[in-house]
Amino acid sequence: MDIETLNLAADEIEFRDKVRAFYQENLTPELRRAAQLTTWTFAEFEYGRQWQKILYAHGWGAPHWPVEYGGAGFTPRQRLIWELETARAHPPEIMRMGRDYAAPCIMHFGTDEQKRFFLPKIIAGDDWWAQGYSEPGAGSDLGALRLSAVPDGDDYVLNGSKIWTTFAQYANRIFMLTRTATMEKKQLGITFLLVDMDSPGIEVRPIINIAGEHEFNEIFFTDVRVPKARRLGEEHQGWAVARYLLLFEHGAGLARSAAELKRRAAWVREIASIESDGFGASLLDDPDFSRKLGLLEIGVEAADFAADQLILAATSGSAPGYEAELLNVRSRELDQSLTELAMEAIGYYAAPDQRDARYVDPKANVIGPAHVLMPTPIFLAQRGATIAGGTPDIHRNNLARHLLD
Amino acid sequence: MDIETLNLAADEIEFRDKVRAFYQENLTPELRRAAQLTTWTFAEFEYGRQWQKILYAHGWGAPHWPVEYGGAGFTPRQRLIWELETARAHPPEIMRMGRDYAAPCIMHFGTDEQKRFFLPKIIAGDDWWAQGYSEPGAGSDLGALRLSAVPDGDDYVLNGSKIWTTFAQYANRIFMLTRTATMEKKQLGITFLLVDMDSPGIEVRPIINIAGEHEFNEIFFTDVRVPKARRLGEEHQGWAVARYLLLFEHGAGLARSAAELKRRAAWVREIASIESDGFGASLLDDPDFSRKLGLLEIGVEAADFAADQLILAATSGSAPGYEAELLNVRSRELDQSLTELAMEAIGYYAAPDQRDARYVDPKANVIGPAHVLMPTPIFLAQRGATIAGGTPDIHRNNLARHLLD
Amino acid sequence: MRYAWTEEQSLLRATLERLFAERFNFADRTRTTAQALSTEAWRSLAELGVLGLPFASEYGGSEGEAIDVVIVMEALGWGLVATPYLSTVVLGGGLLRHGADQDLKARTIPQIISGAAQIAFAFAEQESRFNPANVALSASQEGGHFKLNGRKAVVYGAPEAQHLFVSARTDGARMEREGVSLFIVPADAPGLEMRAYLTADRHSAADIAFHDVAVPSEAMIGPQGRALGLIERVLDEAVVAACAEAVGAIGALNARCVQHCRTREAFGQPLAKFQALRHRLVDMRVAYEQASAITLKAAQSLDGPSKQRSRMASACKTQVCQDSAFIAKAAVQLHGAIGMTDELDVGHYFRRVMLLQHLFGGADFHLRRFLDLSR
């Protein structure tokens, strides 16, 4: 969505300018670079951490939270403007599992004690949460969870392992689904726990991803004791918490992801305009390349418009749901195709392994021109866009159920 | 396959020249036109009939038949040369259900009486057979056949209907699968009958196809009496006959279909070289059009080479089977894409309904230039290429069974 | 497609859908000819005032927006109702609205609205493919009038039209943008020779030959040799209208397919139980949503700046061509042999959708145009 199409009222323009000014002043070159060097969901952790502290210092640490917990109390329109301006400014993506996933659940299911203890540390950027869902052998099928939590006095004793826990190496807390009973309905008997990463018996094993980066981890739990006071919601009822959390994982960020898609398309166009076609013209003049780019740009226009309609409907209170999932399937295909096109654009320079040049504080110079640094790792890492959060097959299964059953 | 790649021996060259000369002399302009005006499997019936009589007069009415029944006694190599030269000459396709499907089954399962009676009329082009397989509600699923044949004295009494019987309006005989019993295994209880189309109680209803042509029919059977002497194979064992027939439906014509694919590609290229791109050049110079054509031409090269290997393997005795089906799936996609490209090439002139101009003896002049006559009806009719003889889904099911189970 | 329709728009959609479902559904069509059907539908649309939607109130129109035309075209596509709406109201009406003088408007628009007059726009030629500047038909000035000589190809709606708009070259070489003029010509003008025919999708069209067809200079619309801007604007509107019809048609096809998969059985269970088909139906729905979105977006751009208008119109055609062809082919495939017959509406939708691909330029033409306008 172009913010221009919102025809803003005077006070909304004022708000927009305030937000723009904030980004103008606070996004340092390092922070901008951290955003540009992001291949997957989150920016290099340290810079995400710094950014969250800056946001917090301005009272915008978690604008969407209720005011009582430190939220900014934006109106739906202001929230929309905030998201659009954020997309426009392109700050580093913080490790959002605490602020955007755990926190809302703690607000909804947590005890006063839990709220008092956890929420301030999250918004302040002092606590960082990992998400302990998947287990080896249980990917998209959460019903098959096996990590056991056995009640013992005031504690649960945890044994088992979690996998694909993004950025767990930086987390000091983890919210996780554990098996406290085996029942007829497999979703029952799951309990939602809030665990300290420094608990004795927790061991983190890094998993290097296809782009050569340390995104994922496997976490082993051996007789890890977790106080029952750290249970969120009822025992065996963790599924209710997980379902509630899902709302925030999906519904949120429609505007952001549409804007990211547009940024990606513009990025590819820029790379193509720099690259040579080998015959004296720019790659952008190559009929085959421009054709592929054009088709994707048109797809982005369509996805962007569809997103607009859902966002406007959402701000006026009706839930997207099914249509959002439809749009999501298409948007991820578009995004992956764009990343592939970017890699195609840089030709032979797609090949060098440039990991050391991809830190905010780089350990090596770029091999080749500057614009060849990111396409390959982004292409590789974004293969995960159709794996994390459900494969296209899973989404098509859901959508087919809605369509046919 | 290019016949050049066969490096022929002297006697084979002699044979090839004999075949070429035959086509040279006997393919009249009308017969050539009949072949060019074919949108689906068979040429305008009357010209196919004429052509079969010419073939028969030269002793080539059914070259692949055993010599005792009038076959030409070709060697496998000669058979291959014959097919390639036939593809090259492009004679009208005859309504082949009698000669190529029914006859081999009669030879294999038939009584001497049946052989003596049917085979000579087929090869002479006096008898023309329809294929009575599909029924309303039972498309690819032959186990679900319901048309009943009840024994009564020396006859069976038939009630029910057959559908999608191609060219049945020209047939004087029909071979058909009938239900004589309902058993545990649904394929059992099916009986294979050879029926005269002029039997009392048979009624033929034309079905106009998507190209506006009368290809299909529905045939209704009401108390139709068929002598038991017209049963082919054992009672309830018709499935064995059907399976045997399938070998001939699939295995055959690998070389022909590969050659047809190449002819189709050349046809599209020719149309594109005639058509204007609207900006002063030929459509063949349009980067988008040429791209699509080139990709298909390359696909055809690959399919052609794969077909060659199967043909060579087959002439040396090993059965294609699975690989043939794989190739088939791909070849049909390629062919349909080529027909779509041909229709795209002629732009606005794809629109006029030119049925009356498409007879060998036309009832109207072509609207627009001559080359715009065929693309649309061929495109429309060829949609059936992925329906008749099994949909891509059906083929993928079969192939997956072979690949995975 | 989620969209915030106004109350009037929702009412219009409902009315048209009911009309076409009740009075023009496919099952009844065997009873009547294509022409008779078209005539009757045309009368109903006139009665509903739909023919006046885009026109100014001073001529009896209802001052509708571009979106309203999209609604009508989508409904026509959904109902598979062949009418001259595109040629008469969108093309003819568009040329009148944006190009004609007061007098001509006052004489012609009321005839359109009442359903009394139909119009066709003859712009394509055998060699022109999709380039509207590629005009060979010549208009040579002789005293107070022009003489038209040449041919136009596949002019939709011409056989029933009273007035023809004709693009002609008054100056310059064949493909030059300059030198293209626009004339309005009575369909019965001496020297005008029509070969009328039905198209494969049951619309009415004609090839037209002009032999010294004489028209007065007042018959020229807009400035001499500078009609291309007007023509391109109206073709942009027609592109979006054609896309809207395609969107309606593929919406109907998707509905047919879901219905078919629920009811038709194979190997002992309904088709809707096969995962491969389930996923295909989802992909068809995704494609429909996409086509629908880009069409609405393009419609919103039609009255904006000309570059963005043309850019979005071309984006729209590019996208809708792909999505509609995918859906139409999948729909026939999914219905199997019955989808290959003239007896089921699926095959008729298929032909319409596939021929809409070409109308006013195919996906390739518009993709290049989109790219040129994106620089």
Place this chain on the structure above:
Amino acid sequence: MRYAWTEEQSLLRATLERLFAERFNFADRTRTTAQALSTEAWRSLAELGVLGLPFASEYGGSEGEAIDVVIVMEALGWGLVATPYLSTVVLGGGLLRHGADQDLKARTIPQIISGAAQIAFAFAEQESRFNPANVALSASQEGGHFKLNGRKAVVYGAPEAQHLFVSARTDGARMEREGVSLFIVPADAPGLEMRAYLTADRHSAADIAFHDVAVPSEAMIGPQGRALGLIERVLDEAVVAACAEAVGAIGALNARCVQHCRTREAFGQPLAKFQALRHRLVDMRVAYEQASAITLKAAQSLDGPSKQRSRMASACKTQVCQDSAFIAKAAVQLHGAIGMTDELDVGHYFRRVMLLQHLFGGADFHLRRFLDLSR
């Protein structure tokens, strides 16, 4: 792919498959570095005499056909074994076989066959993309020798090579076909500056800068300014070889996927029970068959007339790029999260296949070349 292999060819295939499966399978690799592995593999290939396949017997080669090289490359692809075979034997060996004089052949080819010497071919530059005639690196004659100045980009095998073939411009403007010459340069020549690195698919490569690198005129291969024909012939051979490696790799990926679907369970049943996946595996197999067919056909054309040779090589790359990218992406997708890790070979195959796309020109470049050669 059904193909009539000779007995020797079948034996070679079996030998290499066993060698790579037993001594170089992915599981063992964590124990050793990429370089060490490559060196060991290289030694084994030398011992088997595989490095001598394409060379004439007078230099110790075994006079093999183009198909034999395809067999080796396919096996390397299947085994995911990174060696300098492509750079040393196919590129270097090809330039020697088709371009070098007796003396140079006699000095160099035995070194290659024994495994003692490696060669790299520096042809690409930052601005050249896939056009081998786009050469800016200059070679200026000064008395009895030439001075090379300029840069070459992403030269595979350069860090380990003793000899470099370098395309340089002795005459004409940047993109002219005339004026391109070929030189052989010692890797340790003064003024030659290498930045060595590993590629994302664990091959060894370098960017090379030439500062007044002096070479004697005897170092020039073929006639001055007329090396492009030779270069294009060898690049055609390399294209087919690269495609063969890709075919081997996607064959292995398909096998992995079938295995994974049989064993991995989701929602209580093996993946191999889901129709959508079953059909995808069939499509992957169809794509593999197609890539395999066009590669063999192209190999058969390599020693034929140059136009058909180049036409089929380009057809091959165009087709194999599409099929291999489709399979590689589908394979990662189908394995899910585990396919996204460095721990499973699938991700390594994926990177190799995706980078092979670019090598010697991508699908678009070769499609246009195919079309030009089809006129």
